[in-house]
Amino acid sequence: MTTVVAEDKGGLFTISGRQWLILLMVQLANMLFGMTITIANLVLPQMRGNLSATQEEISWVITLNLVATAVATPMTGWLASRLGWRNLMFFTVLGFTITSLLCGFAGSLETLILARVGQGAFGAPIMPLGQAILLATFPKHLQPTAIVMWGIGAVFGPVLGPIVGSMASEAYDWRAAFFIIVPPGICALTCIWFALRDYTAKSPVKFDWTGFIALSVAITCAQLIFDRGHRLDWFESTEMVLYAFTGTLALWIFVVHCLTVAEPFVNPRLLLDRNFTIGILLALIMGMLNFTSIVLFPTLLHDLRGYPDNAIAMLIAARGMGNWAAFLVVVQLTRIAPRSAIVCGMGIQAVAGFWMAHWNINLTDSDVFWGNFLLGFGQSVAFTPMTVMAFSTLPPRQVTEGSSVFTLMRNFGSSLFISVAVLVVSRSTASNYSRMTEYITPYNKTLTEPGLPPQWSLDGAASLQTLSNEILRQAAMIGYLNAFYLMAFAALAAMPLAAFMRGNKREP
Structure with a gap:
């Protein structure tokens, strides 16, 4: 080129x-x-x-x-x-x-x-x-x-x-x-x-048609498992078992094929480069954190708080403002201390995740704005030095192929984590709703006290429905908080990986 x-x-x-x-x-x-x-x-x-x-x-x-x-x-x-x-x-x-x-x-x-x-x-x-x-x-x-x-x-x-x-x-x-x-x-x-x-x-x-077909089948099966598994009750479904068997077989064929042919579809020698290997692991985790909040917040704000679509869009746009703000510092950090910048960026995202996990149903516009701002800021602070270091020791002739693998891991991390986060929200909502409704009985004296709202009375079907809806809102909020905890722990897990990257210059 x-x-x-x-x-x-x-x-x-x-x-x-x-x-x-x-x-x-x-x-x-x-x-x-x-x-x-x-x-x-x-x-x-x-x-x-x-x-x-x-x-x-x-x-x-x-x-x-x-x-x-x-x-x-x-x-x-x-x-x-x-x-x-x-x-x-x-x-x-x-x-x-x-x-x-x-x-x-x-x-x-x-x-x-x-x-x-x-x-x-x-x-x-x-x-x-x-x-x-x-x-x-x-x-x-x-x-x-x-x-x-x-x-x-x-x-x-x-x-x-x-x-x-x-x-x-x-x-x-x-x-x-x-x-x-x-x-x-x-x-x-x-x-x-x-x-x-x-x-x-x-x-x-x-x-390499064999490698391409095998990898395509493995990726497709993995994506279908994580995206549809919670709808079909996972491996209780014959469809999920078929996806798992087919995907595992295709992955085995792909790995064996790449290690035994002269010109494989994806060159396994890329993984011999330490910076690149660590880089794609970090890309996988950063992909997990990249779009998950953008998927979660619209349903949280619309279903639990009644926000209109245009207000939700404006609040989520704070993530883009965080990306732009990072431009003021990330170039200098990448040149001076790239490893520290990666750790700092992932740490900011972890802090944002833990902060969001301590919200309640009465979260404010300011909470949503600054939570998304910190996620965007931390993502940009970590992503730039990680990308530069991942490709710094890769020969120029392998950059295009390396970029495709790098992007594949990032996209796969995004789709995987979105599915997992949605699963956490739905399962947490169901389990917490079930637990909280156990206390809604005529024998619970708290529900008969005069200070409670009249619409929470146990005497009529309408008031019981109102009470059920409120319990569902609270249970769903717990589900979102658990997903935020998941994001925070994912960011923490990525921080030590930066220490293993080295700053060697790319060889011609």
């Missing part, structure tokens, strides 16, 4: 116009991909009603999109070699924009699901390819700045998505939430065409 690299001396003023254009292109593409992650969740209830779908049926709109993204991500390295960076990025964003338009025009659930699968497959290379282009384009001393901007685009999209999506869906309907992706998609295509005109080199690389 042809690369355009500035001198290894100087600051931001040494960045050329072409490099700024590349940075803008990567930002736009990342933002587009990130927006769809939360837009679909936001308009899911409207889609279910408009398409006359059940909760089980409409869930495939999210599940199969995640599966398509996970399956297509590892192909990035091979596609980049065969097509060249410019062609791959252009046709990826073009396909993503077209399938987003088709999502808005979908007249049936089947058509929508098919368009969402295409959206996930076309969008999968956007993040790893953008990361690889930046690492190849910018000199080492400017890579922290470039990665910060790349990370802001990746995280700001899911934050901007609910804001713009809620406005569009309230003004028109759920289809408008997908249509708004088209104009910035056209802008991104224009930037790609001019910014990457020197990135057209191709190389004939043999495609």
